[in-house]
Ligand code: UDP
C-alpha cells in the first residue's frame with residue numbers, strides 16, 4: 830500500500846460534449862480517499878499523442894487513436910492516493926463501454942471503444958509515472974480542493 834500518482838484525462842469527444850465536470854464529480858465520489866493534484870486543459874500535439882500511446886503503435890487502430898486524441902482539447906489531471914492507479918482503473922470501467930460495469934465512468938459517459946470518455950494510466954510498473962512526466966513536465970503538484978469546480982472554470986474559459 831503505497832501512495833501513487835496516476836494520469837487521468839477527459840478525452841476530446843467527452844470534453845467537447847461537455848461531460849468533463851460530470852465525470853470529475855464521479856471520480857471524486859468513486860475515489861474518496863484520493864486527491865486531484867494537477868489539472869489543465871490543452872490540445873495534445875501529434876508528437877505528444879504518439880509518445881503517450883507509444884506502447885500501442887503496432888495496433889491496427891493506432892492511426893484512429895492518434896487522430897481522436899489530437900482532435901480537440903483534453904482535460905489532463907494527476908490524482909494521488911493509496912493504490913490510486915488501480916482504483917482509478919476500477920472507477921473508469923472496461924475499455925469497451927459496452928462491457929463496462931454499471932456505476933463506472935465509461936458505462937455512463939462512453940459511447941464506443943474509440944470514444945470511451947476517459948483515459949487512465951494502466952497498472953504496469955512505471956506506466957503512470959511515465960505519463961505524469963509526459964503531460965506535466967513542470968512537475969508542480971498541489972491539492973485541488975474542488976476538482977469538479979475547477980474543471981467547470983477551465984471548460985468555461987476554453988469555450
Ligand atoms: N482502443 C480502440 N480499439 C481497441 C482497443 C483500444 O480504439 O480495440 C482505444 C480505446 O479508446 C482505448 C485506447 O485505445 O481507451 C487505449 O487502449 P488500451 O488498451 O490502453 O485501453 P485503456 O487502457 O484505455 O482501457
Ligand code: MG
Pocket residue numbers: 949950951
Ligand atoms: Mg491503456
